[in-house]
Amino acid sequence: MSARPKTGGVTNQLQTPMAPLPRVEQVSDPAVSGPRPSTGRALLPGLVACLAAALVGLVVRHFVPAASPLLVAILLGVLVANARRPVEAWQPGVGLAARHLLRAGIVLLGLGISLQAIAGLGWAVLALVTVIVTVGLLGTYGIGRALGLPREGALLVASGCSICGAAAVAAVEGVIRPRKEYVATAVALVVLFGTAMIPIVPLVARVAGLPPQVVAIWAGGGTHEVAQVVAIGGIAGGGTLLATAVVVKLARVVLLAPVTVVLGIQQRRLTGTSGRRPPLVQPFVVGFVLAVLLRSSVTLPAPALALAGTAQTLLLSMAMFALGLGVSRAALARASGRSVLLGLCGTVLVNVLALGGALLVARAG
Template sequence: MIVLADAPSRRRTPVRATGLGAAVLLGLAATVAGTLVPVVGAPVFAVVAGVLLSPLTRRRSAAMAPGLNLAKGPVLQLSVVFLGAQLSLGQVLSVGAGSLPVMLGTLAVCLLLAWSVGRRLGVPRDLRTLIGVGTGICGASAIAATTPAIRAKSNDVAYAISTIFLFNVAAVLVFPPLGHALGLSAHEFGLFAGTAVNDTSSVVAAAGVYGPDAAGYAVVVKLVRTLMIIPVVLVLTTLTRRGADLPETSKARLAASLVPWFLVAFLAVAALNTAGLIPATAQAALHQAALLFIAVALAGVGLSTDVAALRRTGARPLLLGLILWAAVSATSLGLQFLLAR
């Protein structure tokens, strides 16, 4: 009896290790590549490499799926928790009252256009949601937090990450000369970059050209934008679960389950950092762990991607990404101009 009971568990462990091990190896390689080319970043390397290798993994989908699901689930959620170590709740106040209207305005415009324009373009709901939160909040981190909330498919996540990356690179190239042409101060450009560029590495790359003052302020704005993940994910989780066909016993527990555990843990870690209970060395370690876990998770997403379905999606989501990027950029500059009058 003991042998019969242990045999399935012995079989499950190697099966899970197969997919998870592949995602970890690819995530480690992507992390190294992201360090060498920070403008691209580990998440993009991970998801693109995973997509390129996905035809090989689909041949062994039964063996790979359990481990890849671990990468796309718990590993992805833990990456969001670790991001909290970079946030001090006091930073929300330090950015000044003037920056919050710009952040909230760009987010509102982006999400509204993602819903309305994406619908008109025929972009699937989950994909337009991911592109919207990725553009409006903080790129790969927002997509990572939103994916479990709406139970997005790997194909949609891969496309959204790739779309966000393209316009991040465009921002790094276009924004500094645009800022000089408009005569923006270091503070104004920092707010512009912090609200209109997504991933931190791209924010630093764009604002760093303007000088250390612009870069420092842009990073603070970018970190505060990360807090917008919380209300957005809560709303999306509520809508997703209410729309599900749940039995009555599950509906009775819906209110208690609307807050994802990883968001609670994210806030707890941020609160610990605010209280000064996370040393600087631990902050750095948790930040690196978050980047690695995101890379591993997105490698799992890439390896799970159906390339044929990705091709069938076409260029409409890319057009949506372009519209949202242009709208967020224009809104950031426009609100700054109006508030300065």
């Protein structure tokens, strides 16, 4: 096994001689270079920079509802990293954001999921959701490997397309510890192609005369980000259609927990007895599950849920900016062609599964 130097929230994984992609030069990681003072004053500059990028993302979404704050933040990080040398004073705070704030955002994601609402979808829709995630994940990963992409890059894109977009990419990143440029590419692709579905789904639904139930299941089952599902549901009719689409999407998000556990087990086997073995179950996955159980067992006030949702977006956006700061423009360019094709294939696959399954569910009902 190759040594894996620790780089904050993301670990550079050196490819074996048989790796399909050319070896990428070591990217300077502002999150970990140099000492890490633990004082609040030392953390402040980097955290302020990450927060500023996250707020820019929220402002952009306010004016362009289809835009993802996470994508805006990571693009800002890449732009800053390639336009100037990393600011030394940012390093401690950026390292905290790239690791701990990212995982805290995933935990808060669980507060938006109610098991009762998911169970109300019925066994047929739940079975379809399981098929979408399972076949979407394995199929997209297989396509990625056939295209010659490395295991880590294919897994990240497959997870984002089949489960829940950027949040899934971030969760899987914590398990498999890929190169930073793989993470940035996967986030950009799932947000790009998921956003492309916002006009496509309502347009196809209107031309084909699809019933609201089919549109709702298709949107929730085939779109990558929750925010994109909300946009589609609102355009397609709102009301019950929107609510159903969001619940179907959240049913996919729930499967993030078992998927990361399976990947953790696989990663431990690949690591073997040499090197640092990842935990069987990541602590943030436990926190995510506990948050889902809390939401499902206790009636939380609406203001608290709204605050948790905003905090989740801020934390994940701050983490994405931190990850973007460690991305090499040259490294991204080398993998862009096949990665973009994989993102397209993964998006088409999950949408074919979602639309086909929605039509079968409607016919059976």
